Amino acid sequence: MNEARLLVAYSFVYVRRQPNSPAEVNANSALRRQLTTQRKFEKASNGRILKVIPDWSTSRTTPFSSRENFRNAVEVARSAGADLLLADIAELIERTTLNQIARCVDALNALDVELWDATLARTWRAMGLDERGSFVKSAMEISKSRSEAVRAGIQLSRTKKAAPPNLNYKHGNHANRRNADKRASRLLPFVLGEMAKLTTGEKLSPSALAAALNAAGVSTARGGQWTHNTAKDLIARIGKLRAKPTST
CATH class of the missing domain: 3.40.50 (Rossmann fold)
Structure with a gap:
C-alpha cells in the first residue's frame, strides 16, 4: 500500500x-x-x-x-x-x-x-507558466473591474446621477463576462467529470451539478452556495465555450 x-x-x-x-x-x-x-x-x-x-x-x-x-x-x-x-x-x-x-x-x-x-x-x-499567467491576468481584470465599480459608485454619490455613464456600464459588463468565462474554463474539468458519471444519453441537470459543486466545497464567484439557476448558467456558459472554434 x-x-x-x-x-x-x-x-x-x-x-x-x-x-x-x-x-x-x-x-x-x-x-x-x-x-x-x-x-x-x-x-x-x-x-x-x-x-x-x-x-x-x-x-x-x-x-x-x-x-x-x-x-x-x-x-x-x-x-x-x-x-x-x-x-x-x-x-x-x-x-x-x-x-x-x-x-x-x-x-x-x-x-x-x-x-x-x-x-x-x-x-x-504542474500548472506551468502559461496557466499561472492566466490566473494573474484574470485577477488583474477582476481587481480593475472592482476598482472601477467603486470609483463609479463614489462618482455617482458625488454627482447624484441616476446611472453611471453608458461607456463604464458596457466596460463593466464586458469585464464581468470575461471573468465568468475564465471561471467556467477552470471548472470545465469538474463539470466534465460529473458528466462522465452519467449513463449514455443522460444529461447533467443543474440541480445535480449544484449539489456536486457544493459537496466538493467549490463556491460561486461571490463565495456563496450553488443553486439550480447558477449551475444552469455555468452549464450554458461552458456549452458556449466548447462550441467556440479554437484559434490557430
Missing part, C-alpha cells in the same frame, strides 16, 4: 472584524468551504492532513502569501516533509489587491515545498 501524502492545509479569508473565539473562526463560511475542499482532496488523493492552519485579516492590502501564518504553514510543511495544500489558488489570487498580485505569485513561485490546489487537484508547479 502506498504511503499517504502528508499535507499541511492553509486557508485564508478577509473579515470585517477580528473573530473573538475559536467558535467564531469555525463559523466563518468561507473558511469552512475551504476546509471542506481540502478534506475532500485529502480523501481522494490518499493524503493525510497533519495540520490545519486557518488565517484571516481585516486588511485587504495584505496578500495571503505575505501573512505570518502562511510562512508558518510553509515551515511546518518543510519540517514535516509534507506538501502545502490550498483550497483554490486562483480564488485567493483574485482576492488580492492589484498592486500585490505580482508579489503574491512571485512568493508562490519561490516556494521550496510542493503546493497543491485542492479544487483542481494539481500542483502549482
